[in-house]
Amino acid sequence: MLAVFRKTCTKARAALAGVSMMALAACDPSLVTNALPGGGAAGQSVDPGEAVPVALLLPTSDSNGGPVARSMENAVRLAVADLAGKASIDLRVYDTEGSAAVAGQKAQAAVDAGAKIIIGPLFAEAANAAGRAVADDDVVVLALSNNASIAGGNVFVMSTTFENTANRLMSYAARQGKSSAVILHQKNLGGEVGRNAFTAAASRNGMSIVDTVSYDFNPAAATAAGTRANAAMQSTGADTLLITAEAAGSLGLVAGTLDASAGQSIGLTNWDNSQVLSLPSLQGGWFATPDRGRLNTFESRYSARYGSPAHPLSPAAYDAMAAVGTLLAGGRRDALTTRALTRSNGFEGAAGIFRLRSGGTVERGLAVARVANGSMVVIDPAPRSFGGS
Incomplete structure (x- = not known):
């Protein structure tokens, strides 16, 4: 969540190595605008019978965000594997380089190349930029931040607020x-x-x-x-x-x-x-x-597949793909719209149940x-x- 120390952006990202749930906050306190002003439904129509292009935006080459980015990518790929035979996903990974400007550019490039939904970016400033870049394309962004100030319109934040x-x-x-x-x-x-x-x-x-x-x-x-x-x-x-x-x-x-x-x-x-x-x-x-039983199961499966522990922030990435795949598996053409994503019964996640709210935040079932x-x-x-x- 929001950083307890008053730091520069670089130092806040460095805190990710310490696995603080607080480190995903915007470094700039003025970042309080929604990605898409106003309400209403957003999202692309899809053909669930075809492989659906999904873009994953992460700071893979960023020196501080890279380790968590790689764990999140692994978690997303684990979710895709779990969806085999239920939904067909064409996963496309883009490196945001830890830059908000690059994130906006990569989000637009992904949509221009056919992406129907975006998972990520990780940092709030980058997620905000990505959401704004593709708002006029009517594409939903499932950001991996927990900063509720960027939530709304076409942007959801997936980490616990x-x-x-x-x-x-x-x-x-x-x-x-x-x-x-x-x-x-x-x-x-x-x-x-x-x-x-x-x-x-x-x-x-x-x-x-x-x-x-x-x-x-x-x-x-x-x-x-x-x-x-x-x-x-x-x-x-x-x-x-x-x-x-x-x-x-x-x-x-x-x-x-x-x-x-x-x-x-x-x-x-x-x-x-x-x-x-x-x-x-x-x-x-x-x-x-979180639901420790379900989280322990996820962590065991992740370790067995990749030979290393999952980063504590990676369940949010798994959940984003799980939600996408669950809706696509239902055969709905509107599966990737805000209306479908905010279904009241929610989804089964890596660390328990969760559901997306109309305001762009996530509600998780916590103990x-x-x-x-x-x-x-x-x-x-x-x-x-x-x-x-």
């Missing part, structure tokens, strides 16, 4: 009787987006945000923020502390001074990390996680886990279907 995670956690918290919360966040783009996601999700689930504690990223400020959060919990009587920091960022620093007995701690980022799970102040804390004695324990399993579908 802060909004998706916050909604899952706040829904569970409300069902457990939690009613008021303090938000602890860093003063940067990621922290502010996380704060907004928690605020909206709390309101949606009948919880009140009674105070907010923010901090600059430096050891002294982050450590002091934990103490201030303790005081805010006590003075307001809040029963929940919402934390946006990630393991690779300031989480360890703020956790060092948090009081585990002050209330229920909830993390917006993935705490399934041995260092985080061992932090005394986070014992009993909650966080969201809620608890930190318990240095381990992760699932306390509310990921759903196996979407209610009301």
Whole structure:
């Protein structure tokens, strides 16, 4: 999701090597426009009886994005193999070189060569450029970013968003009787987006945000923020502390001074990390996680096929192709339109169920886990279907 450190674009891309789910954010906070203004349906008509050209745009030659790009390409090829006999895919791979300008050019070239849909690019700026380049061609882009600011029109973001995670956690918290919360966040783009996601999700689930504690990223400020959060919990009587920091960022620093007995701690980022799970102040804390059973199956199949572990971001790429193939297998000429892609019952993915929303974001079926004695324990399993579908 959105980077916890305030970095240059180059440094944010370098963070991909550390497998942070936050690293796919736009480096430019001004990147807040949809790829295609307005609503309505978009997408190409296809002949499901013929091989359908699908373009995959990834920063293959980019020094920092290359490793995750290669894993994502492998995941897409695994999905194509799984579709054998069900749908015929003509996969065409384009290198965006880690450049938004090149991504726009390659997207247009792919469509000019007959591509009916685009999977990728990876970085938000590149995905935004690709979406804009092919909007007038009525081609859908399944971007592998998680930056919801580029979603809409002909662009979907496939990676889990802060909004998706916050909604899952706040829904569970409300069902457990939690009613008021303090938000602890860093003063940067990621922290502010996380704060907004928690605020909206709390309101949606009948919880009140009674105070907010923010901090600059430096050891002294982050450590002091934990103490201030303790005081805010006590003075307001809040029963929940919402934390946006990630393991690779300031989480360890703020956790060092948090009081585990002050209330229920909830993390917006993935705490399934041995260092985080061992932090005394986070014992009993909650966080969201993918469907581990399905994710483990995907990772095992990937390793067996390619002889190396899958990058943690690669399931989104598998899912993009799986959604495309599932709809094509149904024999629909409108399979690649926004109307078909946003079907209410969604799709089976590498890490659980997911569905694409009309606003261009993805909703994933997440589990809620608890930190318990240095381990992760699932306390509310990921759903196996979407209610009301």
